[in-house]
Amino acid sequence: MAYMIIITLIISFVFFCCFFRNKNGLPTNWPLVGMLPALLINTHRINDFIIELMQNSDLNFHLKGPWFTNMNFLFTVDPTNINHVLSKKFENYVKGAKLNEILEPLGEGMFNTDSSLWRYHRNVAQSFFNHPKFHHFLVDVTWKKVKVYFHAALCEALRLYPPIASNLKTPTEPDILPSGHRVNPNIQIVFHAYAMGRMKSIWGDDCNEFKPERWISEQGMIKHEPSYKFSVFSSGPRICMGKQMVFTQMKIIAAIIIQNYHII
């Protein structure tokens, strides 16, 4: 008898879910469990799921977990929001207590700190990265060995396959994003670089195609995209310090592979 009741309850729950499911392709925020069912069903295809969320929600989506978990995320791939959080209102957004806990094994280095301690680390590292000798070395190595198309192909690979798929920020004070979303210290804002690289409204209808040409201007030069649109290296005062160096490294490695292997 007990089995019958359990089975009836499960079937009723499934029917209930199907009937009251959101028709706009977005997850339903169920009482108690929030959007957890949609997350669980899509765990095996999480990045594609986030792309769909972003497409169906006009680039911003508020994802809520079960009431007892404090899971409260604003997913955004909206360039105006990214510019707002990472540059214009930089001082108001930090990594936040939850992310600091995850990054704790890294100690109090540049990746894991905010405000004055981060500023100190950044200034020390910047004096090395900005040293004229280091800069000349990079420019020499890069431009003597490679052509524009090579650089464009790497940008295109990073757009479609960003090594850091997402990044988090938390506001220290309540704020309103350019999209109109209200945020407060209880929310984590997720910038999803993987989904952002695959948005038609940002990169055009051919956004899923590998097309290095999109990075080359009519004059045959590299077309620079603002970092809040091509956000693979983050944006604003905390933009990746190794951005230039990593392009040099990737070009050297690619040149060596092309020279030594027959690529089919």
Ligand code: HEM
């Ligand atoms: C393709 C390779 C790389 C990608 C996609 C990448 C991406 C990023 C991203 C997204 C951030 C922001 C992280 C955050 O806000 O928490 C970052 C920060 C940083 N990256 Fe990279 N990175 C790459 C390679 C490198 C390399 C090779 C170096 C050093 C030689 C480097 C040095 C740094 C540093 C020092 C920061 C911290 C900046 C700060 O917090 O002020 N990165 N990187």
